[in-house]
Amino acid sequence: MSHLVTPTELRVLDATKTCCERWGIAKVTIDDIAAEAGVSRATLYRMFPGGKDVLFDALRVHELEDFFTRLSAHIHDTTDLEELLVRTVVYATVELRSDDHLALMLASEPGDTLGNLTVQGLPRIIRMASLFIAGKVEPYLDRANAQRLVDLLARLVISYFLAPSDHVDLGDERSARTFITTHILPTFVPPAVQPASTH
Amino acid sequence: MSHLVTPTELRVLDATKTCCERWGIAKVTIDDIAAEAGVSRATLYRMFPGGKDVLFDALRVHELEDFFTRLSAHIHDTTDLEELLVRTVVYATVELRSDDHLALMLASEPGDTLGNLTVQGLPRIIRMASLFIAGKVEPYLDRANAQRLVDLLARLVISYFLAPSDHVDLGDERSARTFITTHILPTFVPPAVQPASTH
DNA sequence: GACACTAAGACGATTTCCGTCTCACCGTCA
DNA sequence: TGACGGTGAGACGGAAATCGTCTTAGTGTC
Numbered sequence: 442m443s444h445l446v447t448p449t450e451l452r453v454l455d456a457t458k459t460c461c462e463r464w465g466i467a468k469v470t471i472d473d474i475a476a477e478a479g480v481s482r483a484t485l486y487r488m489f490p491g492g493k494d495v496l497f498d499a500l501r502v503h504e505l506e507d508f509f510t511r512l513s514a515h516i517h518d519t520t521d522l523e524e525l526l527v528r529t530v531v532y533a534t535v536e537l538r539s540d541d542h543l544a545l546m547l548a549s550e551p552g553d554t555l556g557n558l559t560v561q562g563l564p565r566i567i568r569m570a571s572l573f574i575a576g577k578v579e580p581y582l583d584r585a586n587a588q589r590l591v592d593l594l595a596r597l598v599i600s601y602f603l604a605p606s607d608h609v610d611l612g613d614e615r616s617a618r619t620f621i622t623t624h625i626l627p628t629f630v631p632p633a634v635q636p637a638s639t640h
Numbered sequence: 641m642s643h644l645v646t647p648t649e650l651r652v653l654d655a656t657k658t659c660c661e662r663w664g665i666a667k668v669t670i671d672d673i674a675a676e677a678g679v680s681r682a683t684l685y686r687m688f689p690g691g692k693d694v695l696f697d698a699l700r701v702h703e704l705e706d707f708f709t710r711l712s713a714h715i716h717d718t719t720d721l722e723e724l725l726v727r728t729v730v731y732a733t734v735e736l737r738s739d740d741h742l743a744l745m746l747a748s749e750p751g752d753t754l755g756n757l758t759v760q761g762l763p764r765i766i767r768m769a770s771l772f773i774a775g776k777v778e779p780y781l782d783r784a785n786a787q788r789l790v791d792l793l794a795r796l797v798i799s800y801f802l803a804p805s806d807h808v809d810l811g812d813e814r815s816a817r818t819f820i821t822t823h824i825l826p827t828f829v830p831p832a833v834q835p836a837s838t839h
Numbered sequence: 840g841a842c843a844c845t846a847a848g849a850c851g852a853t854t855t856c857c858g859t860c861t862c863a864c865c866g867t868c869a
Numbered sequence: 870t871g872a873c874g875g876t877g878a879g880a881c882g883g884a885a886a887t888c889g890t891c892t893t894a895g896t897g898t899c
Binding site: 679680681682683686 | 876
């Protein structure tokens with residue numbers, strides 16, 4: 442799932458992570474990261490042309506990929522569509538809320554939490570979640586329906602953090618299952634019963 | 641014990657503390673603190689002429705005074721010299737090690753702990769500890785002996801954090817008592833038995 | 840030796856930060 | 870009412886940092 446990342450790039454990303462935890466994203470400088478990674482500033486700019494923005498974007502993507510890799514491992518044995526959706530939503534809800542660093546990376550201030558994310562971070566995580574879930578549910582639905590479902594679920598998960606009181610408790614598996622089976626699944630029509638492709 | 645601090649000054653000190661915890665002392669700016677305290681920069685400079693250094697000094701003193709106030713309350717019922725020393729050392733050791741913010745204020749980097757204090761912070765805490773302990777043990781000893789004892793004990797407590805393996809476990813009351821009664825007290829001669837003064 | 844990659848650091852441009860200053864505002868008290 | 874002390878907002882010039890690019894020299898590989 443994860444695209445190619447060289448060891449040095451990984452070291453830089455780890456250093457960025459460390460520096461963010463120490464000083465907050467607003468106070469980190471390129472030199473801090475380079476020093477922490479034991480890398481010269483020139484090397485850092487060679488790896489991430491565009492400077493801080495590109496570097497932070499890369500870190501965000503890297504962190505999200507990590508998250509989706511863990512999520513993938515968590516649902517790899519699921520074949521039923523409903524089960525897949527329920528476990529995805531529950532895992533994403535619980536893990537996202539407990540992943541402090543992910544919150545840090547998506548926020549702009551160290552004090553921010555997933556509960557008061559800036560508007561810049563939200564579309565990104567929704568897009569990433571969509572890409573991930575799309576790959577998992579596509580065999581069960583036609584492309585248009587899958588996209589609708591994906592958007593709906595991703596926004597459902599994310600909006601959970603923004604106004605928890607307005608929504609069902611997605612972290613509870615039973616309520617998540619009830620919500621999905623009664624409100625989401627009935628609106629979609631699977632094009633074929635068997636998920637396994639022929640070729 | 642604590643000298644006069646106006647409510648606004650206290651608010652500024654609290655804001656400084658908050659900002660330090662958020663960004664680390666190396667990254668905090670005057671404007672950050674002023675904004676956090678809801679105070680203009682002009683007001684801040686009027687209260688603490690000299691800028692950041694004076695402000696941080698004031699905060700350090702304030703934090704240490706807080707600590708010594710708590711310590712004072714902890715040993716207020718002690719009249720025996722040995723008991724006084726033991727409880728002071730044990731309390732100081734345990735509390736100093738668990739007081740993250742004090743460590744933060746004495747360190748120059750947020751990652752620093754009392755275990756790797758910079759050399760600037762150490763003399764300050766030793767001096768403050770000396771002043772405090774001196775006032776407590778002076779009735780029991782003549783002035784010269786008291787000063788020797790104070791220096792020795794203060795350095796003992798502090799050095800505990802610098803190389804724990806080389807020293808007795810001062811956080812354990814029994815070992816602290818043993819160490820004090822066998823190694824420290826015998827070298828001092830009390831000038832008078834009764835601590836109560838006549839006038 | 841050619842080559843790719845790197846650390847170290849100089850450089851100018853830009854931005855941030857500092858400390859001081861002015862000015863308007865707002866309560867208090869005579 | 871008017872003087873007065875304290876405050877917030879913000880302009881200002883200088884100092885310091887940060888940025889992004891660049892050169893140079895060193896290192897390991899083929």
